[in-house]
Amino acid sequence: MRFGLSLEQETFRDQLQRLLADRAPLDRVREVAADGNGYDERLWSGLTELGAMGVLVPEEYGGLGMGSFDAGLVVEELGRSVAPAPYLGTAFVAPLVLSESGSNSLAAEWLPRIAGGEARIGLALGEAVSARAGAGVVVNGGRLSGKALAAMDAGAADAFIVSAGVEQLWLVRSDASGLTRTPMTSIDRTRALAELRFDEVEAEPIAGGASLTQRALDLARVALAADTLGAADAMFQQALDYSKQRVQFERVIGSFQGVKHALADMITGLEPSRALVWYATHAQTEMPRDEAHRLACHAKAHLAEVGRMVARAATEVHGGMGFTDDLGLHYWFKRIGLDRQLLGSPEQIRAEAAAAMVA
Amino acid sequence: MDLSLDQRYLDFREQVRSFVAANRADAPPSVTSRDRGAPTQEALDWQRRLIAAGYTARTVPAEYGGFGAEPDMLETMIINEEFSAAGIQAGLAGIGIMMLVPTLLEVGTAEQKARYIPKAITGEEWWCQGYSEPGSGSDLASLRTNGRLDGEEWVINGQKIWTSGAHFAQMMFCLVRTEPDAPKHRGISYLLIPMETPGITVSPLKTMTGRSEFNQVFFDDARIPAGNIVAGRGEGWKVANVTLKHERGGLGDPAKSIARFDGLVKLMREETINGQRAIDDPLLADRLMQLEAKMLALKLNNMRVLTADLEGNDPGLARLVTKYYGTTLNHELDALAIDAMGELGVLYEDGDYLRDEGAWQAWYMHDLGLIIGGGSTNIQRNIIAERGLDLPREPKAVIPPQGMGGRG
Numbered sequence: 001m002r003f004g005l006s007l008e009q010e011t012f013r014d015q016l017q018r019l020l021a022d023r024a025p026l027d028r029v030r031e032v033a034a035d036g037n038g039y040d041e042r043l044w045s046g047l048t049e050l051g052a053m054g055v056l057v058p059e060e061y062g063g064l065g066m067g068s069f070d071a072g073l074v075v076e077e078l079g080r081s082v083a084p085a086p087y088l089g090t091a092f093v094a095p096l097v098l099s100e101s102g103s104n105s106l107a108a109e110w111l112p113r114i115a116g117g118e119a120r121i122g123l124a125l126g127e128a129v130s131a132r133a134g135a136g137v138v139v140n141g142g143r144l145s146g147k148a149l150a151a152m153d154a155g156a157a158d159a160f161i162v163s164a165g166v167e168q169l170w171l172v173r174s175d176a177s178g179l180t181r182t183p184m185t186s187i188d189r190t191r192a193l194a195e196l197r198f199d200e201v202e203a204e205p206i207a208g209g210a211s212l213t214q215r216a217l218d219l220a221r222v223a224l225a226a227d228t229l230g231a232a233d234a235m236f237q238q239a240l241d242y243s244k245q246r247v248q249f250e251r252v253i254g255s256f257q258g259v260k261h262a263l264a265d266m267i268t269g270l271e272p273s274r275a276l277v278w279y280a281t282h283a284q285t286e287m288p289r290d291e292a293h294r295l296a297c298h299a300k301a302h303l304a305e306v307g308r309m310v311a312r313a314a315t316e317v318h319g320g321m322g323f324t325d326d327l328g329l330h331y332w333f334k335r336i337g338l339d340r341q342l343l344g345s346p347e348q349i350r351a352e353a354a355a356a357m358v359a
Numbered sequence: 360m361d362l363s364l365d366q367r368y369l370d371f372r373e374q375v376r377s378f379v380a381a382n383r384a385d386a387p388p389s390v391t392s393r394d395r396g397a398p399t400q401e402a403l404d405w406q407r408r409l410i411a412a413g414y415t416a417r418t419v420p421a422e423y424g425g426f427g428a429e430p431d432m433l434e435t436m437i438i439n440e441e442f443s444a445a446g447i448q449a450g451l452a453g454i455g456i457m458m459l460v461p462t463l464l465e466v467g468t469a470e471q472k473a474r475y476i477p478k479a480i481t482g483e484e485w486w487c488q489g490y491s492e493p494g495s496g497s498d499l500a501s502l503r504t505n506g507r508l509d510g511e512e513w514v515i516n517g518q519k520i521w522t523s524g525a526h527f528a529q530m531m532f533c534l535v536r537t538e539p540d541a542p543k544h545r546g547i548s549y550l551l552i553p554m555e556t557p558g559i560t561v562s563p564l565k566t567m568t569g570r571s572e573f574n575q576v577f578f579d580d581a582r583i584p585a586g587n588i589v590a591g592r593g594e595g596w597k598v599a600n601v602t603l604k605h606e607r608g609g610l611g612d613p614a615k616s617i618a619r620f621d622g623l624v625k626l627m628r629e630e631t632i633n634g635q636r637a638i639d640d641p642l643l644a645d646r647l648m649q650l651e652a653k654m655l656a657l658k659l660n661n662m663r664v665l666t667a668d669l670e671g672n673d674p675g676l677a678r679l680v681t682k683y684y685g686t687t688l689n690h691e692l693d694a695l696a697i698d699a700m701g702e703l704g705v706l707y708e709d710g711d712y713l714r715d716e717g718a719w720q721a722w723y724m725h726d727l728g729l730i731i732g733g734g735s736t737n738i739q740r741n742i743i744a745e746r747g748l749d750l751p752r753e754p755k756a757v758i759p760p761q762g763m764g765g766r767g
Contacts, residue, residue, distance in 0.1 A: 001363065003665070006360075067360075255752070255754065257737075261740040261741075264741075264743040268740075271680045272657055272659070272680065272684055275660040275677070276656040298651065298655055299652075302649075305649070350648035353651070358644075
C-alpha cells in the first residue's frame with residue numbers, strides 16, 4: 001500500500017512546475033487573459049514536449065497510456081499556475097471518452113493528434129446537467145440543432161464533445177457547417193467559454209450511450225476539483241507568505257491569532273481535500289465505475305465549498321492588496337469561482353451522490 | 360498510488376476474520392456512552408483472549424505480557440477495520456493502555472515496565488490521567504499540584520480535574536511540579552500514584568450529560584515512594600508530550616468517524632418523516648453528503664499519514680490537522696442525527712421513542728468535550744499555525760497585578 005506520488009510522478013510534477021514557472025508566470029497569464037482565448041501556443045507545445053498531452057492516450061495511439069491520477073496531477077499544477085491551457089477537455093476527458101467508446105474510427109483519427117499536441121477538444125456537456133436559458137441540443141436525422149451554453153475549453157477547440165440530452169455524446173468539428181461559436185465573457189479570462197449554436201450541424205456519434213455521458217461528466221468534474229485544489233493551494237501559500245511579511249502594529253500580521261486561525265482553518269480544509277482529490281482522480285481509471293462516480297461527485301462538490309472558503313479567506317488575509325489587480329490574486333479567485341459553477345452546483349451534485357447511495 | 364495490500368496482509372486479514380467469526384459470540388456488548396465504570400469480568404476475559412491471539416497489545420513485548428509482534432501499522436489497521444466492521448470491541452480502550460503503556464515502553468525503566476505494563480494491558484490494574492487542573496487547562500504547563508521529596512517519599516498536594524475513571528482506577532499517572540525554582544516547563548515530573556494512597560480524595564464531577572464521566576482529585580499530603588517517577592526530575596513535560604502524541608492521534612481516528620457515519624446512514628434509512636425516509640429528504644440528504652465527503656477526506660488523509668509513517672517520513676500538516684478536523688466532523692455527524700430525528704431528537708435516557716439508546720444526544724454533548732479535551736480547537740489552530748505553518752507565537756501580554764485590573 002502506498003498513498004501518494006511515486007518517484008516518477010514527483011519528477012514529472014517538478015518538470016511541470018519548472019515549465020509553468022517559465023512559460024506561465026503571472027505576467028504571461030495576464031497577456032493571454034487579455035484576449036480571453038484561453039490558449040497559449042508556447043505553453044501548449046511545452047506541455048506536449050513533456051508528454052502531458054498523451055498521459056491518458058493509449059500507447060497504440062501514440063500516447064503514454066498512464067492512469068488518471070497522473071493526468072490529475074497535470075490539472076492540479078495548471079490550476080496552481082492559473083495556466084491558460086485547454087487541457088481538461090483535450091487531454092483529460094477526450095482521450096478516455098474516445099478510447100472507451102465503441103467508435104474506433106474517431107479514436108484512430110483524434111487520439112494520435114491529441115497526444116501530439118495538434119488537436120484541442122472542447123466540451124459542451126452542461127445541458128446534460130442543467131439546461132439554462134432555453135439551451136439544449138436535439139438530434140434529427142443524425143444532425144444537431146439547438147444551443148449549448150458555457151461550452152468549456154472552447155477558444156482554440158478543433159472539435160467539441162457535445163451531449164444531446166443525456167442519451168448520447170457527439171463529436172462536432174469546429175468548422176462544421178451550421179455551427180456558430182460565440183465567446184461568452186466570464187470572470188475567468190484564463191479559460192474560454194462559448195455559446196455554441198447548432199443549425200442542422202453534421203456530427204458523429206460517440207458510441208457509448210448514456211453511460212458514456214455520465215463518464216464524461218465524472219471525468220470533467222474530477223478535473224475541475226483538481227484544478228480547484230491547485231488554485232486554492234496557491235492562494236493559501238500566497239496568503240501564508242504575505243502574513244509573514246506584512247507588518248502592522250509593529251508585528252508581522254501572521255503573529256495575530258485572528259490571522260493565524262484563518263490560515264489554520266484554510267489548511268485544515270485543504271489538506272484532507274488533497275487526499276480526496278488524489279483518490280478521486282486515481283479512481284477514474286483504477287476503480288470500478290460506481291466508486292469512480294461516487295468519488296467524482298464528492299470531490300467536485302467538496303472542492304467547490306473548500307475552494308470558495310479558501311479563496312475568500314486568502315483574499316482577506318491580504319487586506320486591501322488582495323482586492324487590487326496589481327497583485328493578481330484575483331486570477332486564482334476567479335479560477336476557483338469558475339470551477340465551482342461548471343457542470344453542476346454542489347447541491348445538485350450532492351443530490352446525485354445521495355441518489356446513488358440510496359439506489 | 361497503490362491502494363492494494365500485499366498477499367501476506369490479505370492472508371492476515373483472513374486470519375483476523377476467522378478469529379472474529381469463531382469468537383464473536385463471546386465478545387462483550389459494545390461500549391455505549393453510558394458505561395463509564397470499571398470493566399466487567401466479561402470484558403476482562405475477552406481482553407485476555409485478544410491478547411493471547413495477538414489482536415490487542417499486539418506489539419507489547421512478551422516479557423511484559425503482550426503478544427510481542429513487530430510493530431506493523433498495516434496489521435494494526437486491518438485488525439481495527441475487521442473488528443469495527445463486525446461491531447465488536449478490539450479490546451479495552453483505557454487511558455492506561457492507550458497512553459501509559461506506550462509511554463513506559465518508550466521512556467520507562469525495566470522495573471517500571473515489568474511492574475506496570477502486564478497489569479495495565481489486562482485491565483487488572485486500571486489507570487487514570489492526572490493532567491488538567493482548575494487553573495491549568497490549555498496552558499497545562501502552568502500546573503501547580505506540587506510534590507516535595509521527604510526522605511524516600513514524594514509528598515503531594517494540590518488538585519486535578521477532568522480525571523476520567525479516577526473513581527475506580529487503581530493508579531494514576533500524574534504531572535506534578537517538583538522543581539518550583541525551574542522554568543515552568545522544566546519544573547514538572549511524571550509520577551505514578553497508587554489511588555489508595557491516604558490523602559487522596561476523589562469526587563465525581565457531574566457534566567452537562569447528566570453523568571459523571573469525570574472526577575476531581577484532591578491531594579492532601581499524599582505520600583508515594585520516591586522511585587515512582589518516570590524519567591528524571593523535571594523531565595515530566597517531555598514525558599507528557601510522548602503521551603499527548605498518542606492521545607491526539609487517537610482523537611482524530613477516522614475509524615470512529617466512519618463508524619459514526621455508518622450509524623447515521625442506518626438511522627436516516629429507518630427514521631421516517633410523514634411516511635418518507637429521512638434519507639430521502641433532500642435537505643437532510645444534502646447535509647449527509649457534505650459529511651460523507653469530509654469523512655472520506657479524513658479517511659484518505661489518514662492513508663497519506665500512514666504511508667508517510669511506513670516510509671519513515673514526517674506526515675507534517677496532514678497529521679496536525681486530524682484532531683481538529685476529526686472531532687469537529689464527529690460533532691457535525693451527531694448534530695445531523697439529532698436533526699434527522701426532529702422533535703424526537705431531544706429524547707434522552709429512556710422511553711419508548713428513544714433511538715439508539717439515546718446515544719446521539721449523549722455523543723453530541725460528549726464530542727463537544729472531545730473538541731475541548733486534548734488541546735481545544737483554538738489550541739489546535741495555534742499548533743497547526745505555529746508548528747505546521749511556522750508562524751510566530753503571539754507576544755506575551757502584560758497581566759495587570761491582582762486587584763489593579765481596570766479602573767478603581
